[in-house]
Structure formats: C-alpha cells, structure tokens
Amino acid sequence: MKKFLKMSLMLMLSAMLVLSAGCAKKASNEEGSNRLEKIISRGYIEVVTEPYFAPNEFIDPTKSGSEQYVGSDIEFAKYIADKLGVELKIVPLEFGAVLSSITEGKYDLAISALAYTPARAEAMILSKGYYFAENAPGYGLLIRAEDADKIKNSDDLADKTVVAQSGSLQELFVNEQIPKYKEFKRVSATTDGILMVQENKADSCVVSIPMAQLYIDANEGSGLAIVEGFEFTVDKELGGTRIGIPSGEDELAEKINELIDEVVSSGQYEQWYEEYTEYAKKLGL
Helix, strand or coil: CHHHHHHHHHHHHHHHHHHHHHHHHHHHHHHHCCHHHHHHHHCEEEEEECCCECCCEEECCCCCHHHHEECHHHHHHHHHHHHHCCEEEEEECCHHHHHHHHHCCCCCEEEEEECCCHHHHHHCEECCCCECCCCCCCEEEEEEHHHCCCCCCHHHHCCCEEEEECCCHHHHHHHHHCCCCCEEEEECCHHHHHHHHHCCCCCEEEEEHHHHHHHHHHCCCCCEEECCCCCCCCCHHHCCEEEEECCCCHHHHHHHHHHHHHHHHCCHHHHHHHHHHHHHHHHCC
16 A cells, blocks of 8 residues: 555645646747747737827727727738737837837837837837828927917027926937926827916927917917927938837847738838828817
8 A cells, every 4th residue: 555655645746747847838939939939829819008198009998998099000900910910909008108118028019109219219120100190290399379470499498497208209309309397297199288378377389380280270269379480300211200119129029021022022110190180180089
C-alpha cells in the first residue's frame, strides 16, 4: 500500500512539473510575441482617442455605446481592425491620457488627430502621415469677434490670456511662436478652450482652423471669429496627421504604415474626412 501511494505521489508530482513547464513555456511565448501577433491572437484591437475633435473623432449624441464615436479617424480605425480580421474596441480618454497610455503601452494605437512633435517621436512610434490638409487652413487663433481690431496676429497677445489643449501641437505653438502673453491656460480638450474664449475666461484659443470653423458655423451667434490672414508655421516635412504606436512595436508600425499607404493612395481617407465634415455640420458641432 505504501509503495502504491509513493508511486501515485510521484506521478502527481511529475504531472504538476509538466503542467508547470507547459504554462511557463506558454507565458514565455506570449511575452516573446510582438503586439501585432497578440492583437490577432486575442481577436481585438484597442484604439484610444479623444472624441472631441470633429471631423476626425467626435460623439453623435443620437447614438449610444461604441456606435456614438464617429469621424474620419474612427472610420480608419474600423478599416485597420477589418484588415487585421479583429474586433475594434474604442477607448475614449482625455488627450493627455491618450498620449500617456500609448507611451506606457496600455493600448495598441492612438488614433486621435495626432500631429508630429519631437517629444512624441521620442515617447512612441509615430506612423507615416495620413492626412495633410494641403489645400486647407492649418492652425490659427480663435478670438471674440469684437476683438478683431485688437488681435491680428500672435504679437498682439502680450497682454492677453491664451488657452490651448495640453500636450497638443497647439501648446507647442504657444511655447515657440507666441513671443509674449499675459497668461497661458491649458485645457484637456480644444472645445473647452473655445468655450473659455466665448465666456470671456480667455482672450484667444490656439486652434485647428477647420475644426474651429466647424464650431463657429454650427453655433450661430457665438460671437467668435478666427483671426484672418494669420497661421502658425508648420514644418511641412513633419506635417500630416499620424497614428501613435507603443515604442518597440516595429511589426505593428510596419503594418499600420502599409494600411496608411492604402487609404492615402486610394483617396479613401480624404473621402472620410469630407463625409464627416458634413456629418458634424448636420449635428451642429
């Protein structure tokens, strides 16, 4: 009987060691696989975005759940998921959290109208540009219409309060291209900055001109205007809206750049952008 128990115990221990070794091997394989393989293996991709930047990404209040997130970038995210054969999971966050979550590798992609900045390029992989707005206005100043005679360019902000989205390219413009200002306020969303100007809590907001114009057109009587004849300088070689990818994920970046080539060469992204510009106008955004 003792011999039988001893043999049983030895068999059990052997089985446990084999199982433990198998689990360790599986964990090791998972750790060693790249993010692209993991996305395909698990069957979904997590895309983080700040949904307050029409027409790229915004909320349709008539819808609910994941369907409420719409825009040209959301369509691109769907395209990527479809090409990878996986489900798309949209994760809405404030813009600063969008950037930090990719830097920390919490999510797979940031598709949120990202522009190139040196700091971002150091913290994450930035894809090729997929929207350049070559024939559209770039970045400028939103002011109250009544101040149009007082604020005609960035030199006129020395005694004014300026607002811009924290962590954005617009913040970089404030730091590098506005010679002097009275106060600089940072907000989590550009729409918050626009409202601050409207409510006399700031004198000017640094904005994407097309996005700000959408707001003005949709909100008749807002009393807001974009400074005419002024735009911030953008290095054309570093231009273009890009996708943020966690550092070290070269295989994923290569695939994303391949898909960018597809939607750019076919004109598909441009089509989405025009479609959702009209969509946003109808919603009154």
